[in-house]
Amino acid sequence: GDSVTQMEGPVTLSEEAFLTINCTYTATGYPSLFWYVQYPGEGLQLLLKATKADDKGSNKGFEATYRKETTSFHLEKGSVQVSDSAVYFCALSQKLGFQKLVFGTGTRLLVSP
Amino acid sequence: DADVTQTPRNRITKTGKRIMLECSQTKGHDRMYWYRQDPGLGLRLIYYSFDVKDINKGEISDGYSVSRQAQAKFSLSLESAIPNQTALYFCATSAGGHYEQYFGPGTRLTVT
Numbered sequence: 001g002d003s004v005t006q007m008e009g010p011v012t013l014s015e016e017a018f019l020t021i022n023c024t025y026t027a028t029g030y031p032s033l034f035w036y037v038q039y040p041g042e043g044l045q046l047l048l049k050a051t052k053a054d055d056k057g058s059n060k061g062f063e064a065t066y067r068k069e070t071t072s073f074h075l076e077k078g079s080v081q082v083s084d085s086a087v088y089f090c091a092l093s094q095k096l097g098f099q100k101l102v103f104g105t106g107t108r109l110l111v112s113p
Numbered sequence: 114d115a116d117v118t119q120t121p122r123n124r125i126t127k128t129g130k131r132i133m134l135e136c137s138q139t140k141g142h143d144r145m146y147w148y149r150q151d152p153g154l155g156l157r158l159i160y161y162s163f164d165v166k167d168i169n170k171g172e173i174s175d176g177y178s179v180s181r182q183a184q185a186k187f188s189l190s191l192e193s194a195i196p197n198q199t200a201l202y203f204c205a206t207s208a209g210g211h212y213e214q215y216f217g218p219g220t221r222l223t224v225t
Contacts, residue, residue, distance in 0.1 A: 034213075043117070043203055043216035044156075089155065099207075100171075101214055103155040 002027040004090050006104035013080055013111050021075040021107045023064075023090035031092040033057075033066055033073040038087040038106070047075075047088070051095075085111045116140045117217035119204050125223045126194050134189045134220050136204030143209045145187040147171075147179060150201040150219075159202075162187055163209070194224040 007022040025033065032051045036044040048057030053068035062077045073090060090104040117138045126132050136145065143164050148156040158171030160179040168181055176198060180188045191198055201221050205214040 036216075041218075043218045044205075045216070046213050049213070098161075100158060100161075101156075103157075105153055105155040 002031065002092060002094065002102045004092055004102055004104035006088075006090050006107050009087075009106075009108040011107060011109045013109070015082055015111055015113050016079045017111075019075070019077040019080045019084075019109065021088055021090075021109070023073045023075065023104060025071050025073065025090075025092050027071075027092055027094070027102075029094065029096075030068070031094050033064070034091045034093070034101070035062070035064055035073070035075050036089040036091060036103075038089065040086070044089060080109070080111045082111045082113055085109055117204060117206055117215055119202075119217040119220050121220060122218065123221045125225065127225055128195055130194050132191045132194055132222070134202055134204075134222070136187045136189070136217055138185050138204075138206045138215075138217075140206055140208075140215060141184075142206040142215070143184065144207045145181065146205040146207075146214065147177075147187070147189045148203045148205065149173065149198075150203060156203065159189065191222075191224075194222075196224045198222065199224045 003026045034049045035047040037047045038044045048059040050057040050066035056065045064075045087106045087108045089106045091101045093099050120135045146161045147159040162168045162181045178190045203219050204217040207214045
């Protein structure tokens with residue numbers, strides 16, 4: 001079945017550092033890809049998405065590009081802030097049928113001043 | 114006000130007790146979901162509902178049941194709680210034909 005693999009955390013960075021969180025997937029066809037973010041004590045929020053190969057999703061300075069050839073959807077940000085400290089989940093959804101979200105295990109990001 | 118609300122936010126219960134977690138949404142979405150989150154396992158789908166008359170099991174439905182009382186309300190019940198059901202539970206909604214899901218704030222359940 002479909003699956004998502006994320007790098008294990010925590011990822012610890014200083015403020016203004018460059019962020020990369022790796023995400024690869026296994027799926028049939030051409031799923032939609034997502035990054036969700038979970039701030040402490042809150043539910044998940046959609047951060048960005050991409051629905052086809054070579055699409056770039058972006059939001060709040062975060063970006064991720066749908067790479068079909070490497071089955072990857074890595075999350076990047078040029079300069080992180082303390083307020084970006086959260087858990088980040090990569091997920092996919094098939095476009096047909098149930099459209100169930102399949103999540104990775106999450107990567108915790110800790111940003112220090 | 115939040116679009117997806119969950120009650121209670123925290124609950125401690127004893128083994129063998131029946132417990133209900135409630136979810137309400139004001140987004141007008143047809144689809145609703147229940148997930149549980151465990152450390153290192155991400156989110157796993159318990160049940161999902163496409164409308165009031167359409168309820169389906171997810172990947173980990175054993176020990177759980179649900180009720181879709183109205184389009185806006187979806188409840189999760191643990192018939193006889195056991196300690197390995199200790200987890201963070203999330204309700205989510207989505208509009209038919211779209212892919213984004215919108216999550217509630219979660220219920221932290223502890224079974225002693």
